[in-house]
Amino acid sequence: MALHGRVAARRHLPGLRRFRSSGHDRNHGDRVLHESVPVMATDRGKANTRTLATALLDALKDRGAQQAFGLPGDFVLPFFRAIQESSILPLYTLSHEPSVGYAADAAGRLGSTLGVAVVTYGAGALNMVNAVAQAYAEKSPMVVISGGPGAEEARMGLGLHHQVKSLNSQFEIFREVTCAQAILNDLDTAPDEIARVLDTALSLSRPVYLEVPRDLVDRPCKRVPRQSRPTVDTEAARACAAEILSRLQSAARPAILIGVEARRYGLEGKLASLCRTLGIPVATTFMGRGLFAGEVLPLLGTYLGSAGQASIAETIEGADCLLMLGVILSDTNFGVSHRNVDLRASIRAFDSAVAFSHHNYPDITLEALVDALAEIAGSIGEASAAAAPCYATGLPCDDTALEPSDVAMALNDLFAASGTMPMAADVGDSLFVGLEVRDTDLVAPGYYASMGMGVPAALAICASTGRRPVALVGDGAFQMTGWELGNCRRNGWAPIVIVLNNRSWEMLRCFQPGQPYHDLDDWHFADAAAPLGGKGVRVTNRSQLKAALEAARADSGSFQLIEVMLPRGKTSNSLERYSSALRQISVLKDE
Numbered sequence: 001m002a003l004h005g006r007v008a009a010r011r012h013l014p015g016l017r018r019f020r021s022s023g024h025d026r027n028h029g030d031r032v033l034h035e036s037v038p039v040m041a042t043d044r045g046k047a048n049t050r051t052l053a054t055a056l057l058d059a060l061k062d063r064g065a066q067q068a069f070g071l072p073g074d075f076v077l078p079f080f081r082a083i084q085e086s087s088i089l090p091l092y093t094l095s096h097e098p099s100v101g102y103a104a105d106a107a108g109r110l111g112s113t114l115g116v117a118v119v120t121y122g123a124g125a126l127n128m129v130n131a132v133a134q135a136y137a138e139k140s141p142m143v144v145i146s147g148g149p150g151a152e153e154a155r156m157g158l159g160l161h162h163q164v165k166s167l168n169s170q171f172e173i174f175r176e177v178t179c180a181q182a183i184l185n186d187l188d189t190a191p192d193e194i195a196r197v198l199d200t201a202l203s204l205s206r207p208v209y210l211e212v213p214r215d216l217v218d219r220p221c222k223r224v225p226r227q228s229r230p231t232v233d234t235e236a237a238r239a240c241a242a243e244i245l246s247r248l249q250s251a252a253r254p255a256i257l258i259g260v261e262a263r264r265y266g267l268e269g270k271l272a273s274l275c276r277t278l279g280i281p282v283a284t285t286f287m288g289r290g291l292f293a294g295e296v297l298p299l300l301g302t303y304l305g306s307a308g309q310a311s312i313a314e315t316i317e318g319a320d321c322l323l324m325l326g327v328i329l330s331d332t333n334f335g336v337s338h339r340n341v342d343l344r345a346s347i348r349a350f351d352s353a354v355a356f357s358h359h360n361y362p363d364i365t366l367e368a369l370v371d372a373l374a375e376i377a378g379s380i381g382e383a384s385a386a387a388a389p390c391y392a393t394g395l396p397c398d399d400t401a402l403e404p405s406d407v408a409m410a411l412n413d414l415f416a417a418s419g420t421m422p423m424a425a426d427v428g429d430s431l432f433v434g435l436e437v438r439d440t441d442l443v444a445p446g447y448y449a450s451m452g453m454g455v456p457a458a459l460a461i462c463a464s465t466g467r468r469p470v471a472l473v474g475d476g477a478f479q480m481t482g483w484e485l486g487n488c489r490r491n492g493w494a495p496i497v498i499v500l501n502n503r504s505w506e507m508l509r510c511f512q513p514g515q516p517y518h519d520l521d522d523w524h525f526a527d528a529a530a531p532l533g534g535k536g537v538r539v540t541n542r543s544q545l546k547a548a549l550e551a552a553r554a555d556s557g558s559f560q561l562i563e564v565m566l567p568r569g570k571t572s573n574s575l576e577r578y579s580s581a582l583r584q585i586s587v588l589k590d591e
């Protein structure tokens with residue numbers, strides 16, 4: 001069909017792309033496809049023409065996104081070019097899509113804003129599903145932008161490269177790990193669809209999915225409406241706050257437990273001030289580790305049930321009124337307690353609702369509740385702004401062989417001497433060693449717990465904050481994504497990466513001793529650092545570790561890889577307590 005000029009004829013093309021919920025076609029109807037119109041050279045050339053791509057990029061930036069991480073493919077090349085030419089957001093490419101997802105997730109967590117991942121259709125986007133699932137489970141507002149087939153391709157009726165079952169399979173797969181989705185194949189509705197999806201990501205703090213047909217990237221498009229703030233019923237928030245405060249006042253042993261939503265919604269400052277006013281003891285959850293770094297409040301530390309400090313467990317589990325703010329009710333946050341927290345005596349504000357034992361208040365955002373509590377709160381308890389929880393320092397400088405907890409002590413000594421650094425911890429014992437390091441900004445997947453996030457998260461810290469991080473990664477996790485360090489040189493990133501090399505999937509061996517398949521070979525990671533553009537050193541005793549950390553801190557000319565050799569069968573004190581607590585509550589008894 002000849003197309004004239006720029007009028008895009010809308011055609012109902014039966015039987016081609018069935019899909020749902022792209023925002024303008026909510027039933028199971030066929031995809032309403034535009035006829036693709038060749039983009040006039042002038043479209044790209046017109047500096048003042050807003051295109052679908054620049055409208056989306058402006059909307060991301062307006063809503064706080066600071067950069068995009070990506071890995072290109074032919075379906076997304078037009079969008080990549082638009083990112084490059086528009087300079088609206090800086091673009092960082094990594095070497096494997098799981099890392100792109102982990103980095104975008106981490107950037108969103110750190111900045112309490114949108115993290116952006118840009119990938120190609122099929123092989124690229126589906127390669128990132130696990131990282132997006134982790135972002136969903138751990139409430140991180142990542143925006144997945146995938147290039148997609150254009151109308152011409154959909155019309156061909158042939159199987160497209162990178163296609164799965166149907167052209168719409170990818171959209172359906174991402175529906176399961178995101179809270180809002182759209183295929184931007186209608187330029188009239190695209191601005192509102194983009195606003196709907198991005199604002200949902202921010203209000204629910206969960207990942208979202210946007211597919212950009214490659215033939216529409218440069219097509220003129222209207223501006224995306226400004227972010228719409230969720231409407232708040234302040235009267236209901238005040239009534240809820242009053243009920244909470246009266247319960248806290250009449251409790252003999254009130255306590256507060258704070259989780260990830262404090263960071264996701266940027267509420268740490270407000271919460272610290274509220275907790276100081278209330279004077280009630282506060283702990284963070286395992287997932288909330290790293291919250292309130294630098295804030296003053298009556299913070300006991302991290303609640304880990306019987307795997308953590310007994311005094312913290314006693315306060316939280318013994319509370320006759322436990323106020324939980326932004327807490328994910330998960331096994332890693334609550335699973336290792338001999339006595340479960342008494343949820344009937346708790347009040348839980350999560351996912352924009354506040355639940356009491358037998359009733360709840362819907363549609364009250366955490367921020368609205370915290371503001372309402374701050375308005376009417378007075379002093380209830382005597383818990384003063386506690387001195388920062390104590391963390392082990394003073395690692396002796398001798399040739400004693402290293403154990404995992406020595407790494408935490410050495411980092412505490414380094415931070416005490418030259419200031420804290422933001423951290424990323426991977427899954428394995430590195431997650432538990434991270435618990436023994438003093439409070440600092442921390443990105444760690446403590447709930448969904450996918451391996452591989454450590455190094456990409458450290459790169460995201462470099463890219464999004466300009467600060468120099470420390471990454472704690474096991475050898476198994478480093479085998480997955482550690483090689484992303486090869487992207488440091490061209491970006492000027494210089495993280496310090498500590499590889500806990502026990503030649504083992506040691507955390508699994510804790511759960512299931514005696515199996516040879518937990519043994520890993522020795523990959524000599526330190527030797528691989530120089531070819532990747534960094535410096536590497538292998539350490540086997542305490543004095544070598546201390547010297548290596550000081551040298552690494554002093555050298556920001558490249559990434560620094562410190563390979564810490566550890567014995568199989570030995571874990572950190574925290575993982576030891578955690579796994580023995582799991583055994584006692586019989587989760588692992590029959591392993």
Ligand code: S1T
Nearest residue numbers: 428429449450451474475476477504505506507
């Ligand atoms: N695959 C992925 C992507 N994530 C996981 N969490 C797992 C598998 C399962 C798993 C663990 S801990 C662990 C695995 C394989 C071993 C980690 O080995 P390493 O990085 O060397 O750390 P360490 O030796 O300190 O354990 C959790 C239980 O799911």
Ligand code: MG
Nearest residue numbers: 474475476504
């Ligand atoms: Mg290991």
